Amino acid sequence: MGNARLQSIxxxxxxxxxxxxxxxxxVEPWGLAGDRRWMLIDDGGKVVTQRQQPRLALxxxxxxxxxxxxxxxxxxxPLTVPVPRAQGTVVVQIFRDKVEALPAEGEAVHAWCSDxxxxxxxxxxxxxxxTRRPVDPRYALPGETVTFADGFPLLLAATASxxxxxxxxxxxxxADEGPLPMNRFRPNVVVSGTDAWAEDGxxxxxxxxxxxxxxxxxxxxxxxxxxxxxxxxGREPLHSLGRHRRVDGKLVFGQxxxxxxxxxxxxxxxxxxxx
Numbered sequence: 001m002g003n004a005r006l007q008s009i010x011x012x013x014x015x016x017x018x019x020x021x022x023x024x025x026x027v028e029p030w031g032l033a034g035d036r037r038w039m040l041i042d043d044g045g046k047v048v049t050q051r052q053q054p055r056l057a058l059x060x061x062x063x064x065x066x067x068x069x070x071x072x073x074x075x076x077x078p079l080t081v082p083v084p085r086a087q088g089t090v091v092v093q094i095f096r097d098k099v100e101a102l103p104a105e106g107e108a109v110h111a112w113c114s115d116x117x118x119x120x121x122x123x124x125x126x127x128x129x130x131t132r133r134p135v136d137p138r139y140a141l142p143g144e145t146v147t148f149a150d151g152f153p154l155l156l157a158a159t160a161s162x163x164x165x166x167x168x169x170x171x172x173x174x175a176d177e178g179p180l181p182m183n184r185f186r187p188n189v190v191v192s193g194t195d196a197w198a199e200d201g202x203x204x205x206x207x208x209x210x211x212x213x214x215x216x217x218x219x220x221x222x223x224x225x226x227x228x229x230x231x232x233x234g235r236e237p238l239h240s241l242g243r244h245r246r247v248d249g250k251l252v253f254g255q256x257x258x259x260x261x262x263x264x265x266x267x268x269x270x271x272x273x274x275x
Contacts (some may be wrong), residue, residue, distance in 0.1 A: 003193040006207050007159060010188055013061040013069045014123070015039035016049040017147045018228065019183060020063065024266040027210045030129040030145045030269060031153035032188055034063045037129070038081075038093070038104075039148040040113060040121045047094040047148070048121050050223045054231045054242035067125075071112060071269050079112045084125050090125055094148060099133045101126055139215045144258055152256035153213050156199060157187035164196035165253065166199065168240045170234065177236040183228045185220070185254055191271050199255045208269030212257040219250030 010019040015036045026033040038061070040048040052055050068082040081104050089100035101124040104110070110122045122154060126132055126147055128178040135144040136151055146153050162182055169178035182190055191199075202214045220241060225233045241251035 004191055004273075006189060006192050006265060006267055006269040006271055007064045008182075008190040009265065009267060010183075010186070011035040011063070011080050011191070012186065013038060013063050014202040016053070016056040017046070017071075018057060018060040018211040019186060020061070022267075024264055025249070027262055027266050028129070028223070029153070029259055029262070031149060031259075034067070035154075035188060036148040037067065037126045037164050037190050038069060038123060039092075039126075041092050041116075041124055043120045043122075045090065045092050047092065048119075050118075051221060051227050053117050053119070054223075054233060057226055057231045059116060063240075067195050073116050076112065076116055079109065081109050081123065082237045084127070086127060089127070089166070090124065094133070095150070097133055099126070099148075101132070135215075139256075140258070141213075153259055154188040154189060154212065154257040155186070155218055155254050156189050156205075156212075156214075156257050157182060157254040158194050158196075158199050159190060159192045160194050161199065161253065165237055165240060165245075169236050172236075172240050172243070174235045174239055177234045180237055181228075184224045184226070186223070187254055189257075193271070202255065202273055202275070204260070204274040205257070206272040206274055208265045209261070209263040210265055210273065211260040213260050215256045215258050217247055217250070217252040218254040218256050224253070 009022045009025050011032050011034045011245045012019050042048050059073040070080045072078040084102040091098050092101050104123040113121050113123055129147050135146050166179035205212050224237050245252050
């Protein structure tokens, strides 16, 4: 473990859009700065992700100073969306949670997103991540909150574990789908220099100057079967995870993290296992 390093950092300015690779990122209590502060909702106020709309993999969002985003997608003119002014929140539903959020301003934003997906959707912004959405109390400490991520502030994945999973895929009946790239798993931090599946045994980890608590393994869904470059779906990795990585009824890959400290993490930082 002495050679473990932070290989890459990824944020997703709009939930379910393409990931954005960074050289460094500020760690806030609820996750990496700029990660999943925006998301799409349907006409009933429920979150829209690649689960329902794999085409979202083709959309991208660039972070702008102050928290705004610049949206882009194939066949569409880019659109700049500023952080909304606080003129009243709406209640949105993200899985089991009901959360207050600010709608993006201007019908042009909603038209852009709806036209791209061919569905009635709206873009919303999480204005106060410190109070809006607690982490699942089954795995949280008092006061821990999260943005519009699936459930936890950060997701960690290890390159050695992906290599091991790709070996399992190569031995299986859907070998032609592999090897899979790391972007299938949409992590925030990718660690190299570990043994395969070593992260299963971690309870606390330091990345550079910041400590994190390992909350639980990450249960995986159909999004991992979605090619992030084409939006086409296959059978892997869920087929192989189902055969080899089933824990408490979940197909697991990667670990969910909660920041314990604060600071900036950088590509190349050492990774230390504290517990």
